[in-house]
Amino acid sequence: IAPEExxxxxxxxxxxxxxxxxxxxxxxxxxxNLRIENIINLSGNLWSEASLxxxxxxxxxxxxxxxxxxNSQTWHKNTRETSFYCEKKxxxxxxxxxxxxxxxxxxxxxNDKFIFLPKTPETLSRVAVEARMMNxxxxxxxxxxxxxxxxxxxxxxxxxxxxxxxxIEIPSKVMEVLCE
Numbered sequence: 014i015a016p017e018e019x020x021x022x023x024x025x026x027x028x029x030x031x032x033x034x035x036x037x038x039x040x041x042x043x044x045x046n047l048r049i050e051n052i053i054n055l056s057g058n059l060w061s062e063a064s065l066x067x068x069x070x071x072x073x074x075x076x077x078x079x080x081x082x083x084n085s086q087t088w089h090k091n092t093r094e095t096s097f098y099c100e101k102k103x104x105x106x107x108x109x110x111x112x113x114x115x116x117x118x119x120x121x122x123x124n125d126k127f128i129f130l131p132k133t134p135e136t137l138s139r140v141a142v143e144a145r146m147m148n149x150x151x152x153x154x155x156x157x158x159x160x161x162x163x164x165x166x167x168x169x170x171x172x173x174x175x176x177x178x179x180x181i182e183i184p185s186k187v188m189e190v191l192c193e
């Protein structure tokens with residue numbers, strides 16, 4: 014729950030036809046802070062077909078028995094403490110980052126585990142979903158919205174195919190609500 018004085022655009026959300034969220038976790042946060050009823054969980058995000066093809070190819074790649082950690086300067090992504098946790102546990106890991114999306118995915122796909130322990134809520138966490146789509150075991154905390162979705166238990170091709178369906182379902186749902 015955010016401090017009341019820090020909540021902005023409350024009337025904007027209250028007067029919106031609908032507020033679309035990426036996960037049930039996201040929806041709960043919105044409701045708990047705004048107490049509005051016009052919130053819809055889309056239960057996913059959109060990847061381009063080209064990105065899904067890259068992810069599908071990388072999902073079949075041989076992986077090392079190592080952890081990947083998102084190398085981010087953004088404090089709430091928690092790179093430093095996640096690295097410290099792995100060191101304390103004696104886990105081998107690679108810090109991964111690249112400004113090039115496909116290169117980043119390729120780096121992520123090198124290892125069989127991804128550990129992501131954000132300090133603040135991630136409404137979905139595309140990187141956690143991408144890791145699952147690439148058949149990578151994900152270790153997260155309670156701040157990753159995707160982990161609250163029923164489909165999060167899926168991995169690899171099954172999850173990729175579900176996200177392909179979301180490319181149709183999500184815009185259809187948005188259009189359905191807007192045309193009501």
